[in-house]
Amino acid sequence: MAHYPAIVTHELSRIYKLRGPKRKEDPKELVALDGVDLSVERGELFGLLGPNGAGKTTLIKILTTLLLPTRGSAQVEGLDVVKDVQEIRRRISMVSGGETSGYGLLTVEENLWMFARFYGLETRVARQRINELLEIVGIADRRRSKISDLSTGLRQKMNFIRGFISDPNVVFLDEPTLGLDVAAARQVRSFVQDWMAKHPGRTLLLTTHYMAEADELCGRLAIIDHGKLLALDTPANLKRRLQKEAIFNLKVVPLGRRPEDQGARLEAVPGVRQVAVGENDGVSELNLILEGDEALPGVLAHLNNRGSGLISLEKRAPTLEDVFIDLVGRGLDVDTSQGKVADGSE
Numbered sequence: 001m002a003h004y005p006a007i008v009t010h011e012l013s014r015i016y017k018l019r020g021p022k023r024k025e026d027p028k029e030l031v032a033l034d035g036v037d038l039s040v041e042r043g044e045l046f047g048l049l050g051p052n053g054a055g056k057t058t059l060i061k062i063l064t065t066l067l068l069p070t071r072g073s074a075q076v077e078g079l080d081v082v083k084d085v086q087e088i089r090r091r092i093s094m095v096s097g098g099e100t101s102g103y104g105l106l107t108v109e110e111n112l113w114m115f116a117r118f119y120g121l122e123t124r125v126a127r128q129r130i131n132e133l134l135e136i137v138g139i140a141d142r143r144r145s146k147i148s149d150l151s152t153g154l155r156q157k158m159n160f161i162r163g164f165i166s167d168p169n170v171v172f173l174d175e176p177t178l179g180l181d182v183a184a185a186r187q188v189r190s191f192v193q194d195w196m197a198k199h200p201g202r203t204l205l206l207t208t209h210y211m212a213e214a215d216e217l218c219g220r221l222a223i224i225d226h227g228k229l230l231a232l233d234t235p236a237n238l239k240r241r242l243q244k245e246a247i248f249n250l251k252v253v254p255l256g257r258r259p260e261d262q263g264a265r266l267e268a269v270p271g272v273r274q275v276a277v278g279e280n281d282g283v284s285e286l287n288l289i290l291e292g293d294e295a296l297p298g299v300l301a302h303l304n305n306r307g308s309g310l311i312s313l314e315k316r317a318p319t320l321e322d323v324f325i326d327l328v329g330r331g332l333d334v335d336t337s338q339g340k341v342a343d344g345s346e
Contacts, residue, residue, distance in 0.1 A: 004078040006170055006203035007040035007063060011072035013227075014058050032058040034227035035072065040203060040220075045196050047218030048207045049320075051328055055227040056207045060172050063205070064094050077169055092170045095163035097156065097178030104148030108139065108158050111147060112165060119166035126165070133161040136191055138184075152179045160188060164195065171204045177213065185210075189217060211320045221320075223327050230327045235320055242318035242326060245273065246290040249316060250299075251283055253309040269302050271295025276325045283311060289326055 014033040018026075033055045040046045050056050061067035063076055065085045074081045079088045103111060109130065116126035134140040137157045147155060156179050163171060173192070177185035196204060208214050214221055215235045222232045231238060266275045266286065274289040290296060293315075303310060 004042075004075075005039045006042045006044065007038065007046075007074075007076055007205065009036050009038040009059075009063075009072065009074045012036045012038070012059070012062065012069055012074050013071040014055075014062065014067065015070045031227050033062075033069075036224070036227070036229050038222060038229065038232070040205060042203055043196075043200050045192070045204045045206065045217055045219050047214040047221040048205060048224065049209075049211075049214055049221055049324060050207075050224040054225045056224065057174060058227075059224075060094070060174055060205070060207065064092060064172055065089060091168060092172065093163045093166055093168035094172040094174065095160055095176050097173075097175030097180075105146060107144050107146055108134070108150070109143040111158065112161060115162045116165050121166065129165050129167070130161075133164060136194075137161060137187055153181060153184050156180055157184065157188075160191075167199075169202055171202070173204060173206045175208060176206070177208070177210065185213075189213060192217060211324065215320045223324060225328045231323070238323045239318045239320060242289065242322055245318070245326075246293045246295070247316055247318050247322055248286075248288045248290065248296065248299075249312075249314045250286040250288065250303075251311040251313075252286065252303055253283060253311060265306065266299065266302060269295070269298050271298060274325050274329065276321075284308075287322070287325065289322060 012033055013031070013035055016030040016032060018028055018030055036055075036059065048056050048059070058067065062069050062074055062081060065081050065088050068082060076088050077091050079091075081088060103114075106114065112130045112134075113126060116130065121129070131140070134143055137160060139154055139157050142150065142154060145154075147158070150158070156176075160176060163173070176192075177188050180188065192204065192206075196202065206214070206217060218235065220232065220234050221238060223230045223238075266272055266288070271291045272288060272295060273291060276287040278285045278287075288299065290299070300310065
């Protein structure tokens with residue numbers, strides 16, 4: 001077996017030309033990726049985190065040969081993404097959360113059979129894999145349902161099966177649990193872990209906005225923003241970098257003031273490194289990264305002077321979300337009712 005990494009990029013960049021700027025001072029180009037150096041080893045379950053517009057989807061499109069780089073180079077399975085397009089496509093697969101996949105008039109089983117034939121699978125192998133995967137993700141009873149009659153979550157499960165039916169060497173999962181309920185997302189994560197355990201030589205690259213998902217699944221993580229690689233390490237090491245800081249969660253009543261303004265003012269308090277603000281039923285939730293505990297009295301005095309009432313205060317261990325906020329400067333908009341990000345688009 002070859003000893004090259006599964007994925008390698010060197011100074012990888014992608015610049016889009018913007019057409020028809022309205023004013024002379026308007027930008028004429030958009031830098032989606034800016035000199036990204038990345039190496040993913042064979043057998044890794046590797047995570048890619050970043051806010052909307054960070055460059056995650058652009059990177060995946062280049063690695064899956066759907067988009068050409070502007071500068072730099074990228075290899076998948078030791079093959080060049082520009083020169084070896086067809087050979088790379090035979091070895092990889094991609095699943096994008098929320099995408100419409102398949103033909104609505106065909107049944108789940110017919111769609112999967114069609115994709116299996118596209119991949120060149122033999123009849124016996126295709127039947128076996130379809131049956132196994134339908135059982136694993138819990139939609140075997142819907143095998144004869146038309147795609148057009150399925151809910152968004154069930155269509156996404158079928159789409160997920162399609163990504164694994166060819167038994168690829170490298171799988172790209174771009175927001176795979178987008179649109180799934182909690183139970184279905186748990187099934188998908190369980191399948192991913194089981195598949196990686198049974199295929200130790202295979203590689204999986206995952207993008208997600210769901211921090212707990214990344215923390216649970218990924219051996220290493222890269223965080224990117226504005227096309228630049230900000231950090232790359234294991235989840236444990238990334239969280240360890242904040243252990244010297246003091247992290248607090250405060251719930252306050254803003255008393256008519258906008259919570260985002262509250263957060264902006266707090267950043268001016270000495271010792272406050274980062275502030276992330278959310279609101280739920282008129283209560284502002286402040287996640288603060290402080291240089292140390294000694295900065296907390298200044299924060300409380302500041303809130304009191306602004307007329308905000310403190311409901312609760314909790315000091316806690318750093319999370320992956322804290323690391324993300326510290327590096328990127330802002331958090332993600334999460335739909336807490338479903339434990340998912342409200343907008344998972346790139």
